[in-house]
Amino acid sequence: MSIRKSEKKRYISIYKPFCIYNMSNRLLRLSSIKFTFSFLFIFIIACSSNEDIVIDNDDDQITEEVEEPEEEIVEPLPEGPSEQEILKSKNDLLQLLIENTLNNGVKKTWHISSASLVNATGTLDITANSNILDDEFIFTSSNSSDEVSGILSWKKRKGINHNADANSSVANDNYSSPVELDFIINDNIEIVHPDFTLIKDTENTISGEIIVDEATNSKLMVSLVQKTSDDYKIAPTNINFKSFANFNNITSYGKTTGFVGSNNTNSLYLSYRDDSSYPRVRRVYKYDINSQVLDSTEITYTGSEFTSSRLHLIDDQLVVVGSGRVSTMKNTLDSEISTYPYASNLSRAGSAAVDSQVYLLGGDLTVLDNPKVPFKIRSLNNSTYDLQDVFTIEESRTIAEGEIVDSDLYVFGGLVENSNPYELIKTGFKYNLDNGSLDYFDLxxxxxxxxxxRYENLIFVSGKLPFVENEPNFFFGVLNVETNSFVETSINFESIDPSLVDIEGLTIVNDTLYIAVENITNSKIVVEYVDLNSL
Known part of the structure; x- marks a missing residue:
């Protein structure tokens, strides 16, 4: 179709506004696209962190270069000791416990170098307390199981009050025989038992904790070192006693006065039979060492009763043993007194106590068909307070006293009954309360x-000698139970002539030895003392 010029002009004139509009619209769209692209570009850059953005102009694509993470290097865990190494460490520790490097012919013995008592009231340093210093620990090996194991023999000896809230109340008056506790050495190289855990602290030290009362969670924190010959007490060859107190109201005759000291109350106790009143009474006295106050009480009785009194302290009780009855009361003397008769009527029997058990020694009277009765060791039943036979020695031995160290009962001297002139016994014996063994030794x-x-490994002993005018008629000596040696000791008094005394009793309170003697001119009691740490 042909367009005429006039029409062409008309067409152009009609189309031109359309084209201009159309081009403007396209330019506007292009600007919008460019704006959008620019915004996206800026947004990507803003959101990128430590990453490079690369625009590939060839393919108009945006690619992100991602950095590969470094491979983590894991250090290998150190290997623990092998079973062989653990076994060797166990055996090395056991060897340390039992090997005696002193070569003194006895088992290796450990003792406490430091100790703290931990209970509900706090922690007390009790290292210097005499009731803890006498403890000994002896380890032996055992092949009773596949474990590296053994037995600990703990010689507890003087007891402690596990509820103490001050050092002044730590000591109690009980005395214990050794206990044996099985132990193993575990993979942590610890010496363990339900009641204790110990470790090797240094080459020569064992330390750890010992539970002394599970109910209150009271425990001892201890360090143990080997006990050497220098750590044992040495028997003195000479003692100079110092004046302490005169008890002019206490009468004695021939080893009849009971005498004992208390670490718990820091007091001395005395008892004797008073024949001046009716009904007869057995008087009991408590003398406070610090305050010097004398308290007293009396035990009344009817019927026959020989003169001798023997005193023992068990827990917080004072036990008064007469010839035919036993009485108990609080160690403060302010409680009700309970008295129990027993079948035998013993004359000046000896006595000793361990593990809250009182033993009576001899005291049987002669009968016509047996003028020399055997020597009997009896125990006092803590429930019925009757006497039970423990051991009989077929020999005559009377007015002989004894003492217990660990599980060994030592009895010293005596008199052959009905001997005329007096036949004094020059031997003593040791009876083991656990296995019944009997051994004699010379005096x-x-x-x-x-x-x-007793005083740790020593026993102080006194006895009467035949009367010689103007001469001391007593003997004083010390038995060392560790070396089985007996030393005769020279003693002097400050307040009385030695030729005028009979020794009635010996007792130790807090490292001080007290001696009660009868002034034979008036039958009154005199007490003197010596600090054992000064010997």
Missing amino acids: PKGIFETTAC
Whole structure:
């Protein structure tokens, strides 16, 4: 079709506005696209962190270069000791416990170098307390199981009050025989038992904790070192006693006065039979060492009763043993007194106590068909307070006192009954309360009316000698139970002439030895003392 010029002009004039509009619209769209692209570009850059953005102009694509993470290097865990190494460490520790490097012919013995008592009231340093310093620990090996194991023999000896809230109340008056506790050495190289855990602290030290009362979670924190010969007490060859107190109201005759000291109350107790009143009474006295106050009470009785009194302290009770009855009361003397008769009527029997058990020694009277009765060891039943036979020795031995160290009962001297002139016995014996073994030992002299008290590995012993005018008629000596040696000791008094005394009793309170003697001119009691740490 042909267009005429006039029409062409008209067409152009009609189409031109359309084209201009159309071009403007396209330009506007192009600007919008460019704006959108620019915004996206800026947005991508803003959101990128530590990553490079690369625009590939060839294919108009945007690609992100991703950095590969570094491979984590895991250090290998150190290997633990092998079973062989653990076994060797266990055996090395057991060897340390039992091997005696002193070569003194006895088992290796450990003792406490430091100790703290931990209970509900706090922690007390009790290292210097005499009731803890006498403890000993002996380890032995055992092949009773596949474990590296053994047995600990703990010689507890003097007891402690596990509820103490001050050092002044730590000591109690009980004395214990050794206990044996099985232990194993575990893979952590610890010495363990339900009641204790110990470890090797240094080459020569064992430390750890010992539970002393599970109910209150009271425990001892201890360090143990080997006990050497220098750590044992040495028997003195000479003692100079110092004046302490005169008890002019206490009468004695021939080893009849009971005498004992208390670490718990820091007091001395005395008892004797008073024949001046009716009904008869057995008087009991408590003398406070610090305040010097004398308290007293009396035990009334009817019927026959020999003169002798023997005193023992068990827990917080004072036990008064007469010849035919036993009485108990609080160690403060302010409680009701309970008295129990027993079948035998013993004359000046000896006595000793361990593990809250009182033992009576001899005291049987002769009968016509048996003028020399055997020597019997009896126990006092804590429930019925009757006497039970423990051991009988077929020999005559009377007015002989004894003392117990660990599980060994030592009895010293005595008199052959009905001997005329007096036949004094120059031997003592050791009876083991666990296995019943009996061993004799010699005394320097024959003695009777003996008395004794223990001090760690020592037993102080006194006894009466035949009367010689103007001469001391007593013997004093010390038995070392560790070396089985007996030393005769020279003693002097400050307040009385030695030729005028009979020794009635010995006792130790907090490292001080007290001696009660009868002034034979008036039958009154005099007490003197010596600090054992000064010897």
